[in-house]
Amino acid sequence: MRGFATLLERLVYTRSRNAKLKLIGDYLKATPDPDRGWALAALTGDLDLPAVKPALIRALVEERVDPVLFWLSRDYVGDTAETVSLIWPRPDHVPDTPLDLSLGAVVERFRSLSRSEAPAVLAAHLDRMDPEERFALLKMATGALRIGVTARLAKTALAQAFDLDLAAVEEVWHGIRPPYPTLFAWAEGQDEQPAASALPVFRPFMLAHALEDQRVDMAEFAAEWKWDGIRVQLVHAGGETRLYSRAGDDITRGFPEIAEAFRTPGVLDGELMVRGEAQGAEEHGGAAASFNALQQRLNRKAVTAKMLADYPAFVRLYDILFDGTDDLRELPWEARRKRLEAFAAQLGPEHFDVSSLIEAEDFTTLEAIRAGARDASIEGVMLKRRDSAYVAGRRVGLWYKWKRDPLTADCVVMYAQRGNGRRSSYYSDFTFGCWTEDGDLLPVGKAYSGITDEELKWLDRWVRNHTVQRFGPVREVDKSLVFEVAFDSIHASGRHKSGVAMRFPRIARIRTDKPAAEADRLETLRRMTT
Structure with missing residues (x-):
C-alpha cells in the first residue's frame, strides 16, 4: 500500500506527461502481482469497491471532526480525499505503528465488504494509516483520482515500460479482468498475447486532427458530416453484443434497444444519437435531435419504457473494422465504405443508417456548404483520405475534423x-x-x-x-x-x-x-x- 501511496503522491505533483509515464512504468515493472494490477485498475478506472461511497466517508469524518471545521477545510483544500486524509484524527488507543498491508490485500478486503461492514472496516484502516496512505485508499475507493492521469496515459505507460504496441494493449484490454495476470504475463514475455478475436472487445478508434489553415484536394479526400452525438463502437462476437464509448467504457446497458438490434458479427464505428426533428436534419442525411436530447439517455442506471419511447436512440455509421471475422482495418477507406454500405443493408433502418457523404467538387464549394450547416445535430465536417487504412489514434494527413465556427x-x-x-x-x-x-x-x-x-x-x-x-x-x-x-x-x-x-x-x-x-x-x- 505504501508503494501505491507514494506513486499517487508523486503523480499529483508531476506536471510533465513524460515524467508521469516514467513514474507509472517504473512502478509497474518493480511491483509484483497482484498489487501492480490493482494499481493499474485504479489508474484506468476499472477498480470498483461498491461498499465505499463518498457519503460514507463524509459521515465517518463528521463523527470525528467538527462538521463546520471539516467543510471549511474541504472548501479551502478543494478535494474530499485530501481533506479527510489530513484532518482524520488518530485515536489514542491506536498504536503509532502504521499498517503494513499490500495493495492487493487492501483491495481484496474492501471488495468483499457489505454496506453494513464498510464503516467499521474503513475507519479501522484510516486510523492506522498515515496521511499519504489514507489519501490513496480514499481516492482508490471512490474512483475519483483526479491526479492528471487518464486511462489512456496509464495504458501508454504500460506499453512503453514493457515495449508493447499500445494499440495491441487496448485491443485486448476489455477481454481481461483486473488484476490482469495474463496481461502482465504477456508483457514480461512469459505467455502469448491474449486472444481477442472471439470476444466482444473494444478496438482503439481512429481519430482526426483539427483542420487548421490548410486546404485539401477533394480528389484525394471524401467529406461527410460530423454529427453531434457520442462516438461509439458496436461489437458483436462470440454471440455477445457490446456498445463502447470513445473512452472504451461499456455503455451497453444504457442502450438495450441498440444492443438487441445489432446481432450480425462484426465491428462498426458510428455516432450514437436520438431521433428527432432538428431543423435541417433531413436535408443533411436524416432526422436527428440535438445533443441535449441525447443527454436524457446518458449515464442512466435504468432505462424506462417511457425513456425508450421519448428518446429513441440510433447509430449513424461511419466505418467498419470487422465484417464477421474479416479484419478490414488495413483496407483503404473507399473499400471499407463499400463494405460498410453492404453490411448496413442487413441492419434494421430504425436503429442504424450510414452517414451520408457531402458532394463537393472542390474545397471552395465545401467551404460554402459547411458555412450553411447550422442544424442542431451537426458539429462540422469530417475529411477522410480516400486511401487511408483504419489506424488507431491520430495520424497526420489521414483524417481531419473541421468544426463549424463557434x-x-x-x-x-x-x-x-x-x-x-x-x-x-x-x-x-x-x-x-x-x-x-x-x-x-x-x-x-x-x-x-x-x-x-x-x-x-x-x-x-x-x-x-x-x-x-x-x-x-x-x-x-x-x-x-x-x-x-x-x-x-x-x-x-x-x-x-x-x-x-x-x-x-x-x-x-x-x-x-x-x-x-x-x-x-x-x-x-x-x-x-x-
Whole structure:
C-alpha cells in the first residue's frame, strides 16, 4: 500500500506527461502481482469497491471532526480525499505503528465488504494509516483520482515500460479482468498475447486532427458530416453484443434497444444519437435531435419504457473494422465504405443508417456548404483520405475534423466555485447569465476552460474582492464582470430556468472593457437555438 501511496503522491505533483509515464512504468515493472494490477485498475478506472461511497466517508469524518471545521477545510483544500486524509484524527488507543498491508490485500478486503461492514472496516484502516496512505485508499475507493492521469496515459505507460504496441494493449484490454495476470504475463514475455478475436472487445478508434489553415484536394479526400452525438463502437462476437464509448467504457446497458438490434458479427464505428426533428436534419442525411436530447439517455442506471419511447436512440455509421471475422482495418477507406454500405443493408433502418457523404467538387464549394450547416445535430465536417487504412489514434494527413465556427455571447458572471486538482485553491468555475426583458439576470451556462494561468489568478482575486454572498462552496459575486463566451450550439431546454442550454461553453475573453448592462439579452440567445 505504501508503494501505491507514494506513486499517487508523486503523480499529483508531476506536471510533465513524460515524467508521469516514467513514474507509472517504473512502478509497474518493480511491483509484483497482484498489487501492480490493482494499481493499474485504479489508474484506468476499472477498480470498483461498491461498499465505499463518498457519503460514507463524509459521515465517518463528521463523527470525528467538527462538521463546520471539516467543510471549511474541504472548501479551502478543494478535494474530499485530501481533506479527510489530513484532518482524520488518530485515536489514542491506536498504536503509532502504521499498517503494513499490500495493495492487493487492501483491495481484496474492501471488495468483499457489505454496506453494513464498510464503516467499521474503513475507519479501522484510516486510523492506522498515515496521511499519504489514507489519501490513496480514499481516492482508490471512490474512483475519483483526479491526479492528471487518464486511462489512456496509464495504458501508454504500460506499453512503453514493457515495449508493447499500445494499440495491441487496448485491443485486448476489455477481454481481461483486473488484476490482469495474463496481461502482465504477456508483457514480461512469459505467455502469448491474449486472444481477442472471439470476444466482444473494444478496438482503439481512429481519430482526426483539427483542420487548421490548410486546404485539401477533394480528389484525394471524401467529406461527410460530423454529427453531434457520442462516438461509439458496436461489437458483436462470440454471440455477445457490446456498445463502447470513445473512452472504451461499456455503455451497453444504457442502450438495450441498440444492443438487441445489432446481432450480425462484426465491428462498426458510428455516432450514437436520438431521433428527432432538428431543423435541417433531413436535408443533411436524416432526422436527428440535438445533443441535449441525447443527454436524457446518458449515464442512466435504468432505462424506462417511457425513456425508450421519448428518446429513441440510433447509430449513424461511419466505418467498419470487422465484417464477421474479416479484419478490414488495413483496407483503404473507399473499400471499407463499400463494405460498410453492404453490411448496413442487413441492419434494421430504425436503429442504424450510414452517414451520408457531402458532394463537393472542390474545397471552395465545401467551404460554402459547411458555412450553411447550422442544424442542431451537426458539429462540422469530417475529411477522410480516400486511401487511408483504419489506424488507431491520430495520424497526420489521414483524417481531419473541421468544426463549424463557434457562436459567441457576452454574459455576466454571477457565481464562482473552486476547481479541482491543481485549481483547487482558485475560483475557476464560473456561472454566467444574460438579461431578461424585465432586467433580471438568469443563468445560461457554466464554464471553467479557456483561461490562461495568469487570467485564473486575476479572476481568483476578483472573485474574493467582489463576493456578495456565500452558499457553501459557491460565492455569489456582484454583477459587474462580462465574459465573452464561445459555444458550439445552443438548444431549448425545459430543465433550465432560462429555457436554453449551451453546448461546450468556454471562456473566450474577459471583457473588462464592457459594462455589464451591455451584455447580451436572453432573447438574443433564444434566437440562436437550433
